[in-house]
Amino acid sequence: KNVSDAFFRDELQTLAANGQIDAFRGKFLDMHPYDQTAFFMELPEDIRLHIYTYLSPEEMAAIMEHIELDDIKPLVTEMDPRFAAMVIAEMATDDAVDILNELRKDVVVSLLTIMDDKNADEIKELLHYEEKTAGSIMTTEFVEIYQATTVSDAMQYLKAEAPEAETIYYLYVVDADKHLVGVLSLRDLIIADSDVKIADLMSDKVLSVSVAEDQEDVARMIRDYDFLALPVVDFQNHLLGIITVDDILDVMDEEASDDYSKLAGVSDVERPKDS
Ligand code: ATP
Ligand code: MG
Known part of the structure; x- marks a missing residue:
């Protein structure tokens, strides 16, 4: 039924x-x-x-x-x-x-x-945030963690944060001033020994986008790098939010119909919003 x-x-x-x-x-x-x-x-x-x-x-x-x-x-x-x-x-x-x-x-x-x-x-x-920027499509429900945390404490923390987080697959590492300094995946975390420090596990070559970045560029980046999410930072590299791949699918729909309207010669005024 x-x-x-x-x-x-x-x-x-x-x-x-x-x-x-x-x-x-x-x-x-x-x-x-x-x-x-x-x-x-x-x-x-x-x-x-x-x-x-x-x-x-x-x-x-x-x-x-x-x-x-x-x-x-x-x-x-x-x-x-x-x-x-x-x-x-x-x-x-x-x-x-x-x-x-x-x-x-x-x-x-x-x-x-x-x-x-x-x-x-x-x-x-x-x-x-301005329409069609990274800031306008990001969510603030992400998991952030400090470098000095051990794997076992990180697991406990993740357990507590998981119900509210948009995705738990990436943990973003921040310093005391909330600057984005690293990233690790859930896979990285669960295969590590429990007393290892996050600092020794994370990748410090973390890719991010600025809040002001065009959503189309964000979409391209997620697609090219095959990430499930990307962190969003301000101009001082403070972690502000994340954009997940499901948001990117919506962006692609929106941009495709924008492009179609342009081709078809339909002006922005005639076109219904978000169709
Ligand atoms: P793999 O592809 O290595 O098997 P996976 O499929 O479990 O790993 P992916 O989503 O492909 O996970 O992420 C691979 C690696 O990319 C993870 O170790 C993670 O730390 C790293 N990573 C995730 N987000 C970013 C980012 N924004 N910048 C740089 N590296 C990142
Ligand atoms: Mg992978």
């Missing part, structure tokens, strides 16, 4: 409409968030409004991450603002920023006011 089955969809919708929350949650959350999204996007508004009250902000955030940016605005607007703020706070910061960039300024301000300070501050930082 899955979302492509019309009977299953009807059954789920009936459970939602009748307020059979536990039964609904059981069947709904059993699906992959991508399928949850496919079901959700077919629903009429009154049922969507029910569902916002059945799901936790975290569960709703997982769905939001699969919704096209163009479709998100009405959803955020119809949600209770407190719930919307919590959902956005649960999302990866780069996705949260993409959504906020679609909303009216006053809506953004009120959502950020409701949100807890830690999440609001991270998002506010990212909102400042």
